[in-house]
Amino acid sequence: MSTLAKAMSKFRLAVIQMHVSGVKADNLTRARGLVRDAAGQGSEVVLLPECFNSPYGTSFFREYAESIPGESTQLLAEAAKENRVYLVGGSVPEEDGGKLYNTCTVFGPDGQLLLKHRKIHLFDIDVPGKIRFQESEVLSAGNSLSVFETPFCKVGVGICYDMRFAELAQLYSKKGCQLLVYPGAFNMTTGPAHWELLQRGRALDNQLYVATASPARDETASYVAWGHSTVVNPWGEVVSKAGPGETVIYADIDLQYLAEIRQQIPITAQRRHDVYTVTSPQEGLK
Template sequence: MDLRAVVLGGIEGGVDLTPLRNVFKLHDLSPTHPKTNKAFRLALIQLQVSSVKSDNLTRACGLIWEAAKQGAKIVSLPECFNSPYGTKYFPEYAEKIPGDSTQKLSEVAKECSIYVIGGSIPEEDAGKLYNTCAVFGPDGTLLVKHRKLHLFDIDVPGKITFQESKTLSPGDSFSTFDTPYCRVGLGICYDIRFAELAQIYAQRGCQLLVYPAAFNLTTGPAHWELLQRGRAVDNQVYVATASPARDDKASYVAWGHSTVVSPWGEVLVKAGTEETIVYSDIDLKKLAEIRQQIPIFSQKRSDLYAVEAKKP
């Protein structure tokens, strides 16, 4: 007997199987799901960010064009791609959305007919500042705007102290968008440390999680790859992180090493520290196979525990 067919059928022997049917649908486990077997090329741009915003925008758009020429269908920029990363810089470089930076991303997305995940920029809205990622579709339309949910406030004695909350406010919503290939969930940097966010995205059918991020020389070597592999394996999704290139003269030195990890936890590609573009061909058929081989979604003990979204 085909258990999947029985479950998707709804009733068997008088037993209502709607809850199980919803699990299969929720996690895109049906073999007939139109997106399951598609493959596409993802590109991560590891941009060398300077203090000159116009130069950052010009270089970013040029690299997006290059990625599109190489067949990328989804391209991501790094966190704070248009400005140096630091609390003193956020107010100086902040823009409205739409604004100059996001307008240029909209134009290049349309010109290249691709999806552009706009890393992040300091956003000003109603007197508050946010660390915000804007995503544009192949027609240049703004698809979603993700404001960093978890602000980077840490104190590692003798190594690094940073407090984003001095100038930034946190976002308060989940951010996903659909493509012909898969559903994508968004986080920014520190968001990756919170497993619940990734779990909710998986519950909502995401197959790829993208985190524009700027880890540093303390947290980078310790946790950068570990967190990505953890989120990927726990949720059976692809995970991608786009970092700025390393600038040893900057006040905040980014770790670099933009990475793509498979649902099996394999590092598919990892950049060095220099400005570059890394590519990975995302195989959704492989993802479906992993979910079938190790069916953790249907095995969760929802009678014992749950991760719950308190907002849509």
């Protein structure tokens, strides 16, 4: 492998877990500063949390919603260009044609918009006695896969509840993605139970890196985020993990290591429908 190829097989990822308040201007200023800090530590790809510009909750989405381009995405474009990073802008409430979406935008080091991912799987849950939350009461769902390319690898984008759907991660893997990023805001019920487990499952199933960015925990908020932003490697190991508070975590993404894992335990080439034979229960008893 050439020196250039070796250099391109590794890059530093920063995951920002930031405190989000009810003041949008403060959130934008905080995000800009944390992106600058991450770039100062050599990060080339930076990930912000879900709803980084507003409190998370159905009662807030319409109040904080913007069109794209808008105030928040302009800030993201400037921060990406100023710091020469690929910036995955968490998500913001987006208004378009009278509908609201939970939307992630990604900007390149030149400040240009690379993609816009609207959350596909809306967060509609009802755990009796613990939590009920229905994004679909306010938001509309997206319907598109979102992949962007860097000099290092292809990256697939999902938002929070999207991570529960293994098929989405598999589709991204089939498209050649080696890193999946999920801005998310799991809560105090689902967070301790499923947050890390889902990330490790998606990484192990597809032999790729998975990174998640949560808002920092705020016990006074109407929706309390679990925090614990995480990066998982293709072996299913947690390589970097935050606590509940505001912080920036880092992971050195090693694509040569990913290739070695796939070579050692080859599963991708065997993921073909024609190798499976479906047997009915009756046939199985013969």
